[in-house]
Amino acid sequence: MTELADPVATLRSHGLRVTAARLAVLDVLDELPPHVTVEQVEERARDRIGALSTQAVYDIMRALHGAGLVRRIEPAGSAALFETRVGDNHHHLVCRDCGRTVDVDCAVGETPCLAPNAAAGFEIDEAEVIFWGRCPDCVKQSESRRRA
Amino acid sequence: MTELADPVATLRSHGLRVTAARLAVLDVLDELPPHVTVEQVEERARDRIGALSTQAVYDIMRALHGAGLVRRIEPAGSAALFETRVGDNHHHLVCRDCGRTVDVDCAVGETPCLAPNAAAGFEIDEAEVIFWGRCPDCVKQSESRRRA
């Protein structure tokens, strides 16, 4: 939605070139459900601009992700999913049977492990938490590299 | 370690047949680092019993997982990792640079999103939380199926 307001400006302000393919992808991200695969984006975006390679979509999603315009998640056993809701620290609820994915807000102040704020009717059986960052060694390495 | 005590009994008590391949895998899981890929297990287990197909290892890991003897995680961008620490609800810390994976205890009562109990020197930049379960529709379906 924020993107739709002025997609061209959005791309520019993030240092990305403005191309038909990228505009189509932004547009499509806005009208599809909040969690989409490369394949879904590709299909819909191609409808719009006639031709579009799979590779282009991968490139574009990577560019958008790098620019912080989309978030990427990769639930076990599924292809990567992209969402435009970025900047907040929300989490996800995935159905083991049908794969349906919904957002849940961060359960601040609660025990994180079993009680998301609003379970949305899901029967939760596992809370999987992965903290991403850099290990002490890699931190140290990049520091010494910077100093050199 | 629990497994090593009597691997044969462990397999039996979980309804799994006792085979050389499975014993080798259990053994190997005990001596390798706590998070291992299929490939690592395969290589080491084959050393032990001479021959072992990749497929067998996939089957075995699936069987062990199904029996609750191993847990399976699949951090984005990496192959599936298996660990023998099961039954508790611990989480993981993954280095974006080198992929090093370490366990962290569940941050009960804390805000889950940015502060695991012991960050082990990691510089954390994202807390990824996925709640697994079944969505309302799938719950309903299996209920009506059961009733039928």
Place this chain on the structure above:
DNA sequence: TCGTTTTCTGGAACTGTTCCAGTTAACGGT
């Protein structure tokens, strides 16, 4: 010990993703 059932083998297949070389298009400077 035998028959049934599960597991293992080897090979093919598949999905999601990336790599590569070459072409096309966007943007900044004139």
Place this chain on the structure above:
DNA sequence: ACCGTTAACTGGAACAGTTCCAGAAAACGA
């Protein structure tokens, strides 16, 4: 408005991880 540089897109090959398949081998209960 045009041109050169740089980034993006195309098409095709390659790749990793995983699964599928049919047949051979091994485990277990009778």
